[in-house]
Amino acid sequence: MSANGTIIKVSGPLVVSKGLSGTCIYDMVRVGHYKLFGEVVEIRGDEYFIQVYEETEGLGPGEPVVSTYNAFCVELGPGLIGSIFDGVQRPLDAINRLHGDYIVRGIEHPPLDRTRKWHFYPLKNIGDEVFGGDVIGYVKESRLVKHKIMIPTDTKGRLSMIKEKDGTIEDVIAQVDTANGTKELTMLQKWPVRSFRRVKQKLKSTAPLVTGQRIIDTFFPITKGGVACIPGPFGSGKTVIQHQLSRWVDADIIVYVGCGERGNEMTEVLVDFPVLKDPKTGEPLMERTVLIANTSNMPVAAREASVYTGITIAEYYRDMGYNVALMADSTSRWGEAMREMSSRLEEMPGEEGFPTYLGSRLASFYERSGNVICFGSDDRQGSLSVIGAVSPPGGDLSEPVTQNTLRVVKAFWSLDDRLASQRQFPAINWLTSYSLYQDVVDEYTNIYIHKNWKMYRMKTMEILHKEAELEELVRLVGIDSLSTKDRLLMEVARMIREDYLYQNAYDLRDTYTSLKKQFLMLSVILKYYDKANELLQFNIELSKIISIPSMSNIAQMRFIPEDNFDEFDRLEAKMLQELEALSKNKTS
């Protein structure tokens, strides 16, 4: 059946067509002589409102529209890892090879390679009963990822054929006898992006998603399956944090969605990730990464779709039992794309012109995260953590996207313009940020890292809060008003800020710090503080205490290699000895 719609109106990315009866809302259509990609987003009487994912210049009334009668789906199967797709899952590398440097219109290209052969290893036998979600075999998709082949969620029955073979994603690898006859299975599945993939059960998250970023792991941690947001004005470090997390988090799979941001930032990932090594496995990071790129100059409707494309792919890997982390940079651009489509649809605007459904769309997106028991009979666990950047206009957090996001996320990393302009990176404001996962993570770190973890973390934060109070005081009455004890505290707070919280993403050593090393670093600073306080009681001059030679070693401890922790023992011993010497000189 081929429906024959006709364009009656074109306004930017919105096209209105008549005569598409039988087409459902959210079905895909091909628009105009160029056969542009579009999705039906509203139906009013006989008028079908279509958001078009490609540039519409040159389109006019009278041109044909053809319905596919299918919802917008992503393709799921081997070949996702290491790829870069646009917002509607067109493979940008293949398109680059075939169509040149620019993205031109009307390109149709299947997301996954149809010719590449994969070696399928069965894990089930003929005669086995199988249910939706069951893993029946796998292929080695990359050096890091075993891609598990699962029974489609709506299928159950008995395997009547399954075999180890080299095949493309469209070759039949197994057959299931179901109540409705025999069903052939391939390694390729499709899933409508706007529906979430089913899970058996949602669980509480219990383990930290370790990021290697000191300020995050120590003070504002996120869990595997958790959700965090990073709001901040331009240039405050959102993208750097998202890139850092994509590099270093201890997840199995990373899905990075560049939503309405810079082309060069995607290129940076494409250049760096094949070379950078995963700290856990030593393999290139690209071997666990999927990229979705809808840069700011690409069509705005496809930007709206890109986050859904990304999260559906992420859910698919979670369903295999992996820990997946999705970065979305920036969710504000997604919100703006919604606003633009909404205004073209002449919908009643809500706050600041955003559609009234902004909050519910954001919430249902973040709700697709979580720590879960996957669909399937073996009760494997997987998790999907979501970290979204938010770009509030003028850095003003009272705007709708930020506010609606804060209602659903549990970790809030608030980036601060003032810190960024002092180059205090990551510019996460330690006084206003929070994480509701802290208790869960403390339980974990107290057991696996050190029993004093929580105590140290709290003590350190207390110093920082006290510093903020004292700073107020200094501003009012001057440094003279502080006791030596307070001045010491100010010095230690400075050490915490400059030697611990400050972390340079571009330094080979400093870019990643394990939990163990984080603990050792804190421990040095706190021991210094305790000892120094003791010395003050013996009336030893503060200026001497804060100028012991070890101070410069402390400033350099972030460069101590991960495989040389003895260095910390030596540093601590040297520092204590130097402090000790001060009190000896005094008494002798």
Next chain:
Amino acid sequence: MFKEYLNIQDIIGPLILLQDVEGVAYGELAEIKLASGEVRRGRVLEIADHRALVQVFEGTRGISKEDVKIKFLGKGMEIGVSSDIIGRIFNGAGEVIDGGPPIIPSKYLNINGSPINPCARDYPKEFIQTGISSIDGMNALVRGQKLPIFSGAGLPHAKIAAQIARQSKVIQFQEKFAVIFAAMGVTFEEADYFITDFKRTGAIERAVLFINLADDPTIERIAIPRMALTVAEYLAYEQDMHILVILTDMTNYCEALREISAARKEVPGRRGYPGYLYTDLATIYERAGRIKGKNGSITQIPILTMPEDDKTHPIPDLTGYITEGQLILSRSLHSKGIYPPIDVLPSLSRLKDKGIGKEKTREDHADVLNQLYAAYARGNYVKELVVVLGESALTPLDMQYMKFSELFEKVFVSQDEEENRAIEETINIGWKILGYLPKTELKRIKQEYIERYYKPWNNSLPENTD
């Protein structure tokens, strides 16, 4: 050959709504012939059934509902290009205005361009030496970057841009280089400043200029940056040239966009600017870059004046969200007599990290700049304290920081308009003023560099650093 239409229904601001049209497409170019014989051009903004909404570039003044003939040209807006285009001056309609012969185009290109596939991009990493310490040392520019200047009324952004255009070079290479200059709604004086400077230095021989002055039609400003960038792309990717594009003043561009949006009665975003301002600006700024396998490059320096010096105003704000950093000019440095008055603290170059360091500038560059930042920030903080509390409340170290921050402004940032500092020299000046601080304060610098380069300051302080 093209059908002519007469049936205008409405005229609103720069827009006309036309009835009973046939076969017209979105984005199509239109030619509007007035009774006087004058021909203007426009673009279809929306097409519904038989009604077309057309934006008139030269404005609608003098257009009546009667006596006007409109025809649609069956294509989007294009500009003719050829390698002879270099050295020429155009107006906002793309017509030659330097008195010379018209261009004989070797081809016509749609001015909207197409998005570059991220896979085709090459990451910008070649350091451009501008000879200005506060840029090269603190916020290095690289080839293919888009780095705007956020300025304010009366600040010397034009001087700085002209100095950059004059002095820029890539240290390792000598290659074909050209400047494309697009003026949108600037005063005659400012445009003339650039033209005179280009003529004085001979740069005009390798420049293309697009000029729309303050009293020229505002709606032309929408097309100008796109024409300029289309020419830039042609020269960069087809003629292997390195192009520096200067766009001034983007604030006027945004205002033209707001005018159209208001005429269309769109739901306004912040401060009346359209909700799609971000996306629209991105289609301009994202046209900077490098492409794999191509020798040329496009570096952009857009200039904008911040209304009320407010960087949270939507124009600088959305620009900052798209560009790869920003250079912010400071009124207080300017009034202290410091040229260039670049306030390095809120300024930023996001691409500097891959462009500096060993074999590119110098191995200690990154550490030095981090240290200069930290020390200058602290010095400024101390200055704030002094205002409230007076100097007596400071520790000796604080006093040193305060002096440091003045040295930084007077010795490092300040330089002559004609002074072209090599990067070595810039970094050395950095070390020289760091020498004013005790060695132990240099926490951001690796020990080996401190040993190699640190020398305590033993000159007397420069004049009037009281």
